[in-house]
Amino acid sequence: MSKNTAGKKEQRLAFITELINREGYVTVDALAETLSLSRMTVHRDLDELQSASVLRKVRGGASAFRSAQFESGHTFRARLALDEKRQIAKAAAALASPGDVIIIDASTSAMAVVPHLMEILPLTIITNYWTLLEELRGKSDINLIGLGGNYVHQYNAFLGVVCEQALSELYADVLFASVSALTDLTLYHQDQRIVSVKRAMMQASKRRVLLLDNSKIGHGSLHRLGSVTEFTHVVVDHDVQDAVVEKIRDAGVDVIVAAEDSPQPN
Template sequence: MATRDRLDLTLRLVQGAERATIAELARRLGVSEMTVRRDLDALQEAGLVRRVRGGAVATRELREEAGYTARLGWQPAVKDRLGAATAALVQPGETVLLDAGTTTVHVAQHLADRAPLTVAVLSLQAATALADVPGVRLLVLGGESRPGERSLVGPLALRALAGFSFDIFVMSIGGISADGWSEFALEDAAVKQAALPRAGRIVVVADATKLGVRAFAHVAPLDVVDGLVTDVGARDPDLGATATATLTALTDAGVDLTYA
């Protein structure tokens, strides 16, 4: 596993548990405890975790989600596969609402292959990725740019969403558990909640480390979503019992699972 991918997974494991031991992280990651210690030191230096005796705990910043810039270079190959698989679910001629997040930027990059499309975006990064793409009519919805994430949130974004209907909403998410879809920031959760009834189909794109994670703000129950695109790591039994239980709950809720 590449160092950046291992750091990303370590971060998510600490995030999901709020406190993770070095021994448990080493077992889950298949690396030595010394490697885990070095990784935790790097994450602490970045302000994303706090070292405690025998392990690490989530910092305030981590609970509210690590910033876009910190996550941008992590798991690029996985995110690109997820982006391509998600874009393939979009049909030419459809109207698309694209959520904020590092993975949805990869979706945006692959949407050019599905043109002609009308795409409304909820992030400045997605807007940049789609600007001047032939065959894509780009709509940048109003809103306040959330510091660190550059997602468009607040009353302006909520009012803008109320004026549109979409064929498909491609939603990113912070946590997936049997309790439902959840986010780390109230502002992002509110935008997702406003967007859900505005689309005919809902597809969530999220890597496997989100499985079993229950974030701060509940967005919706599992059955409001039509499909989840995740990576093949979701099938790894070492991901844990909570993640496995979440996959079962998704299937029971009628959510179609796509593995990229």
Template sequence: MTSEQSVSKLNERPKFLAQVRQAAIVGEISRVGSVTVSDLAQQLAVSEMTVRRDLVELEKDGRLIRTHGGAVKPDRAPTMAATVAFDGEEPAFDARLARNVALKRRIAVAAAELANGARSIALDVGTTTYFVAEALAPRAQAKIFTNSIRSAAQLSGRGVETYLAGGRIRGEEMSTSGPSAVGQFEMLWFDIAFVGVSGLTSDGVFDYSFEETDMKRVYLTRASRKIVLCDSTKFDRMSLVLVAGLGEFNTLICDEAPTGPLDSALKKAGVEVIVAN
């Protein structure tokens, strides 16, 4: 092999490695729908900067759509209708907890009533689900599974048998997430799951955080009854990540009945709507 051929081979190797990485990224995003830069960097054993460059190239080819901190499949990026608002930044937990408290408590009480008789209950992270934790009464043989550290502490402090997913702690939200947390809970089956969302449109339900989306999807796929909790201020609002389509949950608990295209879409998807009074 000549020196010119050796140089050529060396120059080809990084390109080949990039192709392998990008194929792996496309495969992962096809499998789960969305990815984060940090998770990909860990899985591929490369820097986050390298992953970002790969995402730029893949977006140019139309194979994904970049978002803040990651990317989603092209078909999971919903079109934004004129009547739909976009929320780009997630407010702090305490700020969200102080919003629409009366509405959220009404929803939480209705949710707790539906949990009567359930022996295994999945409880998502969020402010409305935190109020559900407050409303749930201790019952013999009932077990609650959650990735919310706040809810777990509150429930266990009242003698409720509670299981907290172990994983990476998201400090500002006081939640656990990541492959370890997902791996633990995707082995279980729940009688009922309560999932909080940041928005609801005709496309489905949304959340701000990539980190917590995987756990929400576990709850929605591993429960017999899948319940979304959403107050009316979140109707026709979307945020960073599309968690699930309307056909991927059974029941919506809200404080006011949806109207217009959203109401029609929910009916078409067969979603039961419970208005908490």
């Protein structure tokens, strides 16, 4: 399987995961039509997601494991595009400096930046992401600020009005954030609650850094977050097409293309 083919498959699996979490049930025929795939390919994708405990195949389609939505909504996504996330995270961390106040959103892409930030302490880190709060609690040279609100198990994060109001009282030097999708210059996410909190984070930040791997480019999602031009920097992996990079740059955004990891010696 070529890397390009593997990337397309990964993008499909992420799309199906988001859809099944949102709708609770999908049919094979609907997926085949939406994704322009054969029913056989859809069945293979569903088999793979069932093996990962994301969904349960039923006659004619698949349904979500309600008790396992946290797994499919968080841990499964953490396993997607790992190489790209590492490359992007390393490049993005260079945009922060010791003493900065940093907001990190509830995404696995932004979480990947954290190990690199440990090299530029001290920092103040603000987040609504319980996974990150657990990771950083007790760390020296980190002033950790947790955003409260309604806890949403699917994302292991706090969302809602309380979270947004807390952000309105804060101001950060840098925001590290990700999205579900980019089409043209428009950013999308499948959950309106996430969109609202991300917008509040953007308003609270001087420099806004978008982390965007190639699997998120070229398709949409349910809710519009805004324009990519609302970010000051976009960090992409080396597999993002040159035309996409140039289009974002032409819109006035600083685009950083992360270097490919060096191959490991045998």
